[in-house]
Amino acid sequence: MTRDEDAMLVQACLEGDHSAFDLLVDRYEGALFNAAYRITGSVEDAMDATQAAFVNAFEKLHTFDSSYRFFSWIYRIACNQALNLVGRRRPRVELDADHPDRGADPEAVFTESEAGGFLQRALMELTPQHRVVIVLKHLQGLTYREIAELLEIPEKTVKSRLFTARQNLRSILLEKGFVP
Amino acid sequence: MRLERLETLLWERIDGVINAEDQMELEAFLAEDDEAQELEHELTALAKRLATVREAIPPPVLRKRINEALAAAHGPMAGRRALMSAVGRPSPIRWAPQVLAMAACLLIGVGVGYLLQVGGDRPLDESRATGAIYVSSAGAAPVAWEMVLGQGAGTLEARRTGANVSVELRVTGEHRAELRLDAEDGDLRVIGVKREAGGRDEIVADAGRVIVHTAGSGSIGLELACSDDAAPVFVVVSVDGEDVAERWIGPAGGAGGS
Numbered sequence: 468m469t470r471d472e473d474a475m476l477v478q479a480c481l482e483g484d485h486s487a488f489d490l491l492v493d494r495y496e497g498a499l500f501n502a503a504y505r506i507t508g509s510v511e512d513a514m515d516a517t518q519a520a521f522v523n524a525f526e527k528l529h530t531f532d533s534s535y536r537f538f539s540w541i542y543r544i545a546c547n548q549a550l551n552l553v554g555r556r557r558p559r560v561e562l563d564a565d566h567p568d569r570g571a572d573p574e575a576v577f578t579e580s581e582a583g584g585f586l587q588r589a590l591m592e593l594t595p596q597h598r599v600v601i602v603l604k605h606l607q608g609l610t611y612r613e614i615a616e617l618l619e620i621p622e623k624t625v626k627s628r629l630f631t632a633r634q635n636l637r638s639i640l641l642e643k644g645f646v647p
Numbered sequence: 648m649r650l651e652r653l654e655t656l657l658w659e660r661i662d663g664v665i666n667a668e669d670q671m672e673l674e675a676f677l678a679e680d681d682e683a684q685e686l687e688h689e690l691t692a693l694a695k696r697l698a699t700v701r702e703a704i705p706p707p708v709l710r711k712r713i714n715e716a717l718a719a720a721h722g723p724m725a726g727r728r729a730l731m732s733a734v735g736r737p738s739p740i741r742w743a744p745q746v747l748a749m750a751a752c753l754l755i756g757v758g759v760g761y762l763l764q765v766g767g768d769r770p771l772d773e774s775r776a777t778g779a780i781y782v783s784s785a786g787a788a789p790v791a792w793e794m795v796l797g798q799g800a801g802t803l804e805a806r807r808t809g810a811n812v813s814v815e816l817r818v819t820g821e822h823r824a825e826l827r828l829d830a831e832d833g834d835l836r837v838i839g840v841k842r843e844a845g846g847r848d849e850i851v852a853d854a855g856r857v858i859v860h861t862a863g864s865g866s867i868g869l870e871l872a873c874s875d876d877a878a879p880v881f882v883v884v885s886v887d888g889e890d891v892a893e894r895w896i897g898p899a900g901g902a903g904g905s
Contacts, residue, residue, distance in 0.1 A: 485721055492713055500705035510795050514709045522716045586700055604662075605697035611664070630655065637693060 473537040480528055488525055495538065496521075498607065499545040505602040506549040508591045516552055520545035535616070543617045546599055553595045589639045597632035604629055653683055654690070661694045704794045707892060794894065800824070800886045807896045810876035815868040816884065818846060818861055825885040826859040828871065830878045839870030 473494075479487035499520055504513035524531075524541045531540055590598050603609045603617065611629075615622040656673040659665040665673065676683045793804045801818040803826070812835075818824045828835060837852050846865020851858045861867060873880060884892040 485717075488717065489714075492710070492717075496705055496710060496713065497702070500709060501703045504703040505700075510703075510706065510799070513703070514706065514712065517705070517709060518713050518716050521713050522720055525717055526720060586696065601697070605694070606700055611662075630658065633658065633690075633693070634654070637689070640693070 470536055470538075474533055477528060477531060477533065477537055480525075485525075488521075488528075491524075491537065491541070492521055495541055499542065502542065502602055502607055503545055503549040505587065505590060505606050506546065506595065506599055507552055508587060509552075512552045513549065516545055516548035519548045523548075539613065539617050543619070546603075546617065550595050550599065585643070586640075589636060589643065592639050593632060593635055596628065597635060600625060600629045601632050601636060650686075653686060657687055657690050661690060701793050706795055794884075794892050796884060796886055796891050800891065803882070803884050803892060805882060805894070805896055807880070810873045812871040812873060812880055812896055813868065814871070814882065815841075815866060816859065816861065817866040818886075819864055821863055822886050823888070824861045825883075826861075826867075827883045827885075828857045828869075829881045830856075830873050830875070833873060833875035833878050835880065836872045836874070837869055838872050839868075841868040841870075842866070 473491065476487040476491050480491075496517065500513050500517045503516035503520075504510060507513050507516065520541055523544050531537065590601060593601065599618070600614060603614045604611075609617070611622050611625045614629075615625045618625070620628075653673070653676050656665065656669055656676065659669060660673060677687060793802055795802055796818075799819055800822050801816065801820075801824070803817075804815045806813045812828070814826065814828065816824060816826050835852070835857050837850060837857055840850065842848070843866040846861050846863040846867075848859055848861040848865070848867050850869075851860075857869070857871060859867060859869065871880075880896045882892075882894050882896060
């Protein structure tokens with residue numbers, strides 16, 4: 468991660484150079500959108516969450532504790548935004564709305580999973596709390612520690628939540644015909 | 648209880664955080680029990696599948712929305728270039744290509760794409776209302792990508808391996824879509840077409856350019872061959888007359904993301 472550069476950009480922004488924030492948007496827009504999309508299952512909600520995260524971060528930049536990583540801070544804001552949207556809206560999966568259900572054929576289901584659509588549907592059946600740890604661990608590649616920092620929960624809780632989330636995901640996939 | 652312990656150890660190993668003592672315990676489990684091996688296979692397969700889920704690429708309009716929201720909150724952004732130098736980030740990565748981008752789009756528009764530079768970062772026109780996606784053919788880019796077209800209009804997937812390019816356009820709903828592919832150098836030939844039921848389409852191939860028009864829900868996949876395997880291919884998708892996605896597909900199987 469580019470922790471030092473992020474810190475410099477945050478400092479520059481706090482000193483009045485708002486263009487510095489533009490570079491932080493450059494750096495994290497994709498990652499935030501991706502996480503928000505996997506959590507909400509909706510492109511529109513993911514865009515709303517990403518946009519709100521950047522605006523909130525910009526407005527509350529003076530409260531940012533520079534002993535932490537900016538990446539974790541803004542990620543946390545985005546994930547919370549996404550989870551809030553999930554709590555308020557009915558989950559939708561837009562990407563594969565036009566994909567046929569191939570549940571009867573395990574091989575076909577497996578192929579579908581490669582396109583992400585099948586796994587995304589399974590993810591949407593998890594609780595938001597379980598979904599978010601799966602997304603952060605497996606799709607975003609964060610460590611237990613990073614997830615703990617980001618969600619502000621103990622590392623031990625991350626491990627146990629991830630354990631349950633994986634078990635549930637596996638059950639959902641098996642029910643849908645996913646046979647590794 | 649035993650199964651739970653086994654599963655914990657397996658995930659620790661998959662996550663790369665298992666210690667030596669637990670590793671020995673796990674190996675003992677696996678050595679004595681077929682069921683343990685079966686679970687190992689299952690969890691490993693699940694982890695691999697999760698790792699292959701592709702990155703969801705933000706629709707170009709998102710950046711515009713963010714910029715507008717930030718501008719509304721604190722005034723328009725400016726002075727970006729100076730700051731980039733200040734933090735040691737090479738400004739050409741964003742700005743020189745941006746200038747080239749406008750030229751690139753114009754040149755492609757009049758069919759003289761060959762005037763563009765070959766290789767390196769590919770700029771796009773950020774002045775367009777739909778925003779831009781910035782692609783580097785030289786970076787650690789994915790071999791394949793999927794792009795969400797926005798507003799539920801569908802998706803575009805693409806893959807590049809040497810001279811071969813495959814794209815699949817999926818349109819959801821009663822939209823009219825246009826997919827344009829331009830090879831920067833040389834010819835671009837259609838060598839295969841795959842359609843799914845629904846929707847209508849028309850393909851026009853003209854030397855270095857291939858244009859596909861579709862109407863209605865459906866999907867169309869194209870297999871294309873570039874006469875020059877080093878030539879980048881520029882892809883633009885329009886939905887209902889508005890450009891919603893544009894991207895370079897790099898020459899070495901590399902198509903980078905924004």
